[in-house]
Amino acid sequence: MSSSALNENIASHETPGSKFHPAFEVTPELEKEADDRISHYPVNKRSAVLPLLHIVQHRFGYISAPAIDWVAAKLEILPIKVLEVVTFYPGFRQSAPGKYHIRVCRTLSCAMGGSHELMEKICELTGIDRSASDPHHHPISISPCGRFSVEFAECLASCGTAPVCMVNDDFHAAIPAEKAEDLLKKYVDKI
Numbered sequence: 056m057s058s059s060a061l062n063e064n065i066a067s068h069e070t071p072g073s074k075f076h077p078a079f080e081v082t083p084e085l086e087k088e089a090d091d092r093i094s095h096y097p098v099n100k101r102s103a104v105l106p107l108l109h110i111v112q113h114r115f116g117y118i119s120a121p122a123i124d125w126v127a128a129k130l131e132i133l134p135i136k137v138l139e140v141v142t143f144y145p146g147f148r149q150s151a152p153g154k155y156h157i158r159v160c161r162t163l164s165c166a167m168g169g170s171h172e173l174m175e176k177i178c179e180l181t182g183i184d185r186s187a188s189d190p191h192h193h194p195i196s197i198s199p200c201g202r203f204s205v206e207f208a209e210c211l212a213s214c215g216t217a218p219v220c221m222v223n224d225d226f227h228a229a230i231p232a233e234k235a236e237d238l239l240k241k242y243v244d245k246i
Contacts, residue, residue, distance in 0.1 A: 071201030075154035076116030081125055085114065089129055101130045104140050108147055117148040145194065145209075153197050153204035155242045159220045161207040168217030169231050170207075176232040177205055180239055202243060 092106040107129060111122045118141050127134040141147045159165075159174045178185055178196070181203040185196040188206075197204040213219045216228035222242060230238055 070151045070197050070204075071199055072116075072153040072197050072204055073151040074201055076151045077114075079111070079115050079119045079122045079125070085110070093129065101132050101136070104130060104132075104137060105144075108137070108141065112147060117151050148195060150193075150195060151197075152195055154202045155204070155222050155239075156195075157203060157205045157220055157222050158208035158211070159205065160209070160211040160213075160218060162210045162214075164214035165211075165217040165219055170218035170220075172232040173218050173220065173230060173235055174205060174207065176235040177203075177239070180236055181205075203239070 088110055089103075089107055092110065093100050093103045095106075096102040104126065107126045108118060108122075111126065112118055115122065123134050123137045123141065127137045130137075141149060157177060159170050159177070161170050161174075174185075177183070181198040182200070183196045183198045183203065183205055185205070188194060188196045194206040195204050196206070208221070211219050211221060211226070213226070213228050218230055219226065219228045220230055220238075221227065222238070227238060
């Protein structure tokens with residue numbers, strides 16, 4: 056698959072959240088960390104595709120077409136093989152999220168506890184329009200300023216404290232819609 060075909064298959068390159076994430080760049084530190092991860096798979100280094108994608112997303116916020124090309128080259132596989140993994144797992148983002156990425160649990164306990172109302176309130180407070188979101192291909196919606204992004208998540212493993220959400224890697228339990236503003240204020244002084 057050529058880079059132009061890759062570019063066509065990646066969800067989005069520029070979002071309002073792009074300004075909060077560095078552009079993909081291969082650095083000596085990235086190379087060293089990737090080589091270390093690959094060394095854990097001496098028989099078949101293509102098995103390191105998930106660890107390398109996690110490294111990229113952690114450092115750059117999402118998986119871009121140049122990142123897919125780099126992972127493929129490191130593992131000596133075709134870029135389409137990496138793209139298949141990126142598009143299969145919903146945890147990999149194909150476009151830049153906001154500075155504060157909010158994942159709201161939508162499974163049964165949280166839905167019954169008010170997670171959909173929580174999502175609506177967060178969107179109202181941040182100016183996020185989810186009408187164009189597609190849960191399969193474009194699940195992330197981003198605020199116009201790029202500070203916040205939201206998506207529904209499958210079970211965040213705290214059914215007894217519903218509704219729950221995560222802001223970046225911070226877990227928050229028992230957050231009804233009425234507490235959404237307090238939650239957001241923890242991350243930004245003015246909403």
